[in-house]
Amino acid sequence: xxxxxxxxxxxxxxxxxxxxxxxxxxxxxxxxxxxxxxxxxxxxxxxxxxxxxxxxxxxxxxxxxxxxxxxxxxxxxxxxxxxxxxxxxxxxxxxxxxxxxxxxxxxxxxxxxxxxxxxxxxxxxxxxxxxxxxxxxxxxxxxxxxxxxxxxxxxxxxxxxxxxxxxxxxxxxxxxxxxxxxxxxxxxxxxxxxxx
Numbered sequence: 001x002x003x004x005x006x007x008x009x010x011x012x013x014x015x016x017x018x019x020x021x022x023x024x025x026x027x028x029x030x031x032x033x034x035x036x037x038x039x040x041x042x043x044x045x046x047x048x049x050x051x052x053x054x055x056x057x058x059x060x061x062x063x064x065x066x067x068x069x070x071x072x073x074x075x076x077x078x079x080x081x082x083x084x085x086x087x088x089x090x091x092x093x094x095x096x097x098x099x100x101x102x103x104x105x106x107x108x109x110x111x112x113x114x115x116x117x118x119x120x121x122x123x124x125x126x127x128x129x130x131x132x133x134x135x136x137x138x139x140x141x142x143x144x145x146x147x148x149x150x151x152x153x154x155x156x157x158x159x160x161x162x163x164x165x166x167x168x169x170x171x172x173x174x175x176x177x178x179x180x181x182x183x184x185x186x187x188x189x190x191x192x193x194x195x196x
Contacts, residue, residue: 026096028171029087029192031057031069037087038069038189044084051075051177052083061188063102063141068190073175075113077182084118085189086172093148093165096194100145101173104188107139110181115144119155120170122163131156133176141190148194 029036035055044050051074058070073083093099103115114133121128131154134144146154150161158164173189 024196026194026196027064027191028091028194029069030065031067031190032065033057035069037089038085039087040071041084041086049079049081050084051081052085055085058186058188060186061104062190063104064191068104068188071175071187071189072185073187074184075177075182077177077180080176080178082174082176083187084172084174086118086170088170091168091171093168093194094162096165096196097149098145098147098195099171100143100191100193100195101189102141102143102191103136103173103175104141104190105136105138105175106185109136109138109183109185111135111138112181113175113177113183113187115142115173115175117144117146118170118172118174119168120172121158122167122169125169126158128155128158128164129174130154136175136187145195 034057040052053072055069055071057067059067062068071083071085075081101117105113113136115136116130116133118129130146136142148165152160175187
């Protein structure tokens with residue numbers, strides 16, 4: 001009987017922890033109604049190494065809710081290319097410890113695509129990308145997270161402090177192909193969120 005009670009308490013504590021962990025997340029973009037301001041920027045459409053063609057919300061698959069952002073891409077292989085979508089909006093992320101996004105590529109996608117987030121911050125509009133790209137797994141949602149805690153080394157060539165966190169002006173998601181693979185088809189982005 002004691003074992004059952006201990007086990008039951010452990011399950012209750014685990015459930016409470018799980019609920020409170022999710023309660024600490026603030027979903028910024030879930031794409032349940034529309035693209036929420038995300039777009040393929042004009043400057044990217046004009047460059048050969050940017051291969052996102054168009055975007056729309058889709059009910060094909062979602063990591064949160066019922067819809068995600070579908071980005072049609074054409075990675076040619078043999079050269080570095082990326083598909084980038086962004087939202088231009090002023091954010092104050094001072095209270096938060098991390099920013100995360102979920103990315104899905106179909107099962108039939110060749111291995112080799114990687115994802116990362118890119119921020120534009122401060123009055124100088126500093127383009128700040130994550131220090132590392134995360135490999136995407138065909139047929140699975142992959143979560144990409146970066147710390148916003150002062151001193152974080154998740155961002156390339158920048159000092160993360162309150163000035164960095166309080167003046168985020170653009171949030172972009174970028175999927176990259178470094179000479180391989182060659183792939184034409186969709187990628188899906190969902191559940192862009194902050195964690196306290």
